[in-house]
Amino acid sequence: MGAKKMKTTSLDKLIDKHIGKKGSKNRNDFEEELRLDVLGIKIKELRESKNLTQVYILIQMVPPILIEIVPVIPVQMVPKCAS
DSSP states (O other), X not given: OOOXXXXXXXXXXXXXXXXXXXXXXXXXXXHHHHHHHXXXXXXXXXXXXXXOOHXXXXXXXXXXHHHHHOOOSOGGGSOOOOO
C-alpha cells in the first residue's frame, strides 16, 4: 500500500478562493481589516514594553480642552510615566 501524497495549496490561492481575488471589494476590506489588526497588536506590544497604560496614552492624545470639558479619569488612576 503506497503512501498518499498530500495535495498542497498556496496561501494566495486559498485567500483568492475564500476571501476574493485581489482588487475585489471583499479582498480589499479583508486586507484593510488585517492591516488594522496588525497595527493594533504592534501598538499594544510597544505600549506594554514601555509599561504604559491605555489610559496614559489616551490622556496624551486627547486635546487638553476636551479633558477640561469631560473629566473622565480621576488623576490618581493615571500612572506616572518613567522617562
